[in-house]
Amino acid sequence: MAEFRVDLPDAAATQQLGQRLGELCPPGTALLLAGDLGMGKTTLVQGIGAGLGIAEPISSPTFTLINEYLEGRIPLYHVDLYRLEPEQVGSLELESYWEAIDIAPGLLAIEWSERMLDYPASALRLRLENLPSGGRRATLTAVGEEQIVLLEQVIGDGLLADEV
Ligand SMILES: Nc1ncnc2c1ncn2[C@@H]1O[C@H](COP(=O)(O)OP(=O)(O)O)[C@@H](O)[C@H]1O
Ligand SMILES: [Mg+2]
Structure with missing residues (x-):
């Protein structure tokens, strides 16, 4: 497991990080956004x-x-659990x-993944928080060597990265 931190000074940087993920994530990726x-x-x-x-x-x-969204390189399933209680998420x-992204195979991005009681161990995790400067910090957690290589590629483009 490895953690990567990327500072995102403005919305364009957030968008750019997303674009790299869209370009590089393999089919069957579950991305838990917090x-x-x-x-x-x-x-x-x-x-x-x-991307x-x-x-x-x-x-x-x-x-x-x-x-x-089914028109891209791979299908995108965009979920937002904000309005659900954890016990409703099961429904x-x-x-x-999880099966569909393997079958279809696509990218599943879940906002408010904090609401979930259960998720696949292989999910990629990305947390966004405020920086005092007004921008945001993204912390990405890679599980396994494949995801570490993926995140090194995603973040490689001159963005600030820190592996711990
Ligand atoms: N890195 C960033 N720095 C400053 N503002 C940002 C950054 N990334 C996104 N924003 C802005 O934050 C606001 C909320 O973004 P949004 O994507 O709707 O948040 P969420 O889905 O987490 O509620 C938008 O105005 C967006 O442009
Ligand atoms: Mg939102």
Whole structure:
């Protein structure tokens, strides 16, 4: 397991990090996004959409819970659990999405993953928090060698990275 920290001075940097993830994440990736309201989770997923080559505008699935985009390199499933209690999350049957991303195979991005009681051990985790400067800090947790290599590629482009 390795942790990477990336400082994101503005929304464009958040978008750029998302775009790299969209370009490089292999099919079957589950990305668990954590961080308070307004930290840039949706902005990041919009970048992922750009990286996947999705032209359709990506908006927050706060009310729809799940939006699907099937036109990119791989399908994007965008989930927002904000309005759910942890005990309601089970009724979404996210397990079928874990399977779907293997079958379809796509990228599953989940905002408010803090609401989940259970998730695959192989999920990539990304937390966003405020920096005193007004920007954000992203902390990404890689499980296993493949994800470490992936994150080194994602963050390689001159962004600040720190492996611990
Ligand atoms: N790195 C950043 N620095 C400053 N503002 C940012 C950054 N990333 C995103 N934002 C801004 O934060 C606001 C909330 O973003 P949003 O993606 O809707 O957050 P969330 O989905 O986490 O609630 C938007 O105005 C967005 O432009
Ligand atoms: Mg959001």
